[in-house]
Amino acid sequence: MFIKDNWMVKDVLLLTYFKNITFDVIDRAVATHNSLNDAIDSGFLQKNIKNLLVEDLFSNQIDEFSDKVDEQLDLCHNSQTNIISIYDENYPYLLKEIPYPPVLLFVKGNKNLNQFKNISIVGTRNNSQYGKLVTEKFVEEFVKYDLSIISGLARGIDSHAHLTALRNNGNTVAVIASGIDKVSPQISAKLAEDMVEKGGSIVSEYKCGVSAKQGYFPQRNRIISGMSSTTLVVESDTKGGSLITARFAFNQNRDVYAVPGNINSTKSHGTNRLIRENIAQIALNPSDIIKSLGIDLIKQENLFAEKQKLELSEEENIVLNLISSEEIQIDEIINKSNLDSPTVMVKLLELEYKGFIKQLPGKHYIKTF
Secondary structure, eight states: OEEETTEEHHHHHHHTTSTTOOHHHHHHHHHHOSSHHHHHHTTHHHHHSTTOOOHHHHHHHHHHHHHHHHHHHHHHHHTTEEEEETTSTTSOTTGGGSSSOOSEEEEEEOOOTTSSEEEEEEOOSSOOHHHHHHHHHHHHHHHHTTEEEEEOOOTTHHHHHHHHHHHTTOOEEEEOSSOGGGOOSHHHHHHHHHHHHTTOEEEESSOTTOOOOTTHHHHHHHHHHHTOSEEEEOOOOSSSHHHHHHHHHHHTTOEEEEOOOOTTOHHHHHHHHHHHTTSSEEOOOHHHHHHHTTOOGGGSOOHHHHHHTSOOOHHHHHHHTTOOSSOEEHHHHHHHHTOOHHHHHHHHHHHHHTTSEEEETTTEEEEOO
16 A cells, blocks of 8 residues: 555555664655655665664665565454554544654554544553542543543553443543554453454554563553543552653643542552642543533533433432442441332342442442432
């Protein structure tokens, strides 16, 4: 497939195998030459690739890298992975604006990465129940407005964000720090498969066959923030990948939000610090973020008003009035309701089915609005 004049995606792919080549050199080569052979024949590449001084070495590397390109194309084909160049209309337009954007993206699933407005949601791998509930609350509201959820497929907040989007028929995109065919662990691989099956995407700047390395994750985070106009950090300690993502977003002149948390919880030290240092705005509810994206909230009917239209029995109202945004255990509900246990259990099931409440581990319940 041609991307410009006689340049093909596989030509740009070949150039990425040169260890010391920069995005600027590739971009100028494509902009000022009609083809890869033209860029070679003119001597442009030989002069501009750092530490490349020997002509014979360059020629040998071209032959060697041509073989690697063929191998890579086979790997991509076998893993159903598309290669999108920065010159492609499907390349995320916001990502083009960041310093040193990846010249190529490897994409499995929906390759139209400009179909939705994106919002990044990131946080700790070791989230609390509070972090999980907040993530679900924000994502459930975001997908109602066709916002696509971008995250990193890691366990914890990332996975909760992806899963909640899927459960609510929303679009979600994972940016990973390995080749598309090297997603791990297995639980993440299964989630990735589900995302692709339901119309989402898995994105990486790393070639197929490349396993994740520690240093790849910070690099990956600049893409998570770079694809989005807004980044939300739910929970984080004072060190971690989510804070790196937040700082990338801040330096990319994107909006950053952080969910405040318990000052005694290490899981909120990072988010509270982002707010204190004016890197992030405080995120108290999804509607503030939605409005900041220029989306008209009037188009979405109020969820609570919709719920009020449902007719509840007297017993359902008794049980519902005992439940708030603070979790309450089933035994306490039974004691305070003056209803027998079987009746309370049935009414809790009915209220949960109607979307008024949510059950937490240990038979605890909270309101969902």
